[in-house]
Amino acid sequence: MKNIWITGASSGIGRALALKFANEGWQVAASARREDLLNEISELNKNISPFPLDVTNKEKCKEIFEQIKNKYQSIDICFFSTGTWDPKKEKDIDIDQMKNVMEVNFFGTLNCIKVVEKYFKEKNSGHISIVSSVAGYRGLPNSTGYGASKAALNNLAESLYFDFGRHNVRVSLVSPGFIKTPMTDKNEFRMPFLKTSEFAADKIYNGLVNGSSFEIDFPKELTLILKLLKILPNRLYFYLIKKLTKLQKL
Template sequence: MSNHSLPWQSVWLTGASQGIGLALAEALAQQGVTVCASARNEEALQALARRSRLWSGKVVAYPLDITDSSAVAETLVQIEVEQGLPQLVIFNAGSHHPTPATRFQSDEVRQLLELNVMGTCHCLEAILPRYIQHNTGHIAVVASLAGYRGLPSAAGYGASKAALNNLLEALAIDLYHTDIRLQIINPGFVRTPLTDRNAFPMPFLMEPEQAAAAIIHGLQSGRAEIRFPRRFALLMGLLRLLPAGLYRYLIARATGYDRAV
């Protein structure tokens, strides 16, 4: 028996095989939503789909590499045919690996931009014409509070998330006169295989299940930006207002980068 407490019957979610995406897929399906789950890891998606048989909703696996624009377009066509046009899309797929100045490589930054930014653009390119045609739809993109200002060893990752924030803001203005909703999601540090790569202290670290709950709550609000945890988001918002020199000094002191190794 389906639970219709959430306002969406179907959701297309990318990056659903681990971390925040996996927790989101589970939470949505457990509350009666049909989750069209995409990720590169087909085995993990199929395992998730099997587990969902016990829930009030369901997960349907749509394996996908979002860096392949043709595959993205074909996957959305398949979803439409089999499940109908998703009422909500959550473009969450992305990656992170450190890009410190001591071993900075442009290829690593390019890989992050290709997945985090261009992969998301491929998804937007597929869904926007459909939503514009019907003058309806709900788009949410997962960026990061790391996109607010530079953080140690995160030049590539932070640049990609800053780009997503700007991208969504621009598109939201373009679509302001329509009934299409756009939201940007800026989490703080969430315990995932990606954040496990960070070598610096991560304040206010959250579990994926906590992040999923915060996102689902935020998606039902009228806010243009969903950001959490509250204290860290407030701190990053205040730090964004500081002069560059003072900001660099404070972050270097706080993370130990002011000391020679």
């Protein structure tokens, strides 16, 4: 029997992934703040157990991971998918908003990584997967807090790849393109190559269980273009993004 801890499991990508792993026979510890939604997915599949948690609460992260260890004895994968994005507040420099985004997206993820660090390093095996975004590759218009929080996660994941690697613990980075979830339902612009959360869950499951690469990115139609943009010189990058976003009326 294999066990996974998923945060952000009440909705969107995390929820779809919890159901995917549970349907594949894994035991899933599902965390997020909305307990009613966690209970709902655990009703759908008995392999899922709710562990309500606000990831910005460091002490609670510790407490919940202790409960998860007590229940399952062994944890194979930790998948940290919590995130927040409010497009309306990203257009200006709103310091309080940016602090909140960093608190959830970056420090919330870091709180979870910290509480599993000792466990995995002592076990000398395991896997920590961090959900970032293609929005973290380079600066984009109207993304003052979200992009910065994801860029910070990208750098953190690379750094942890080395540190945990010395203890035989795999660190992976998940970079989704546009996935239809409550988060992106708020977007008023056209989202190219938009996919379902079930599509995302299949790609992630495959990358986590059958793959061994550091980055799990999808859909390739979008991520290949963005990876190319990522390595362009600044002048060309800024020119192309201005053109593309004008077409998108951003």
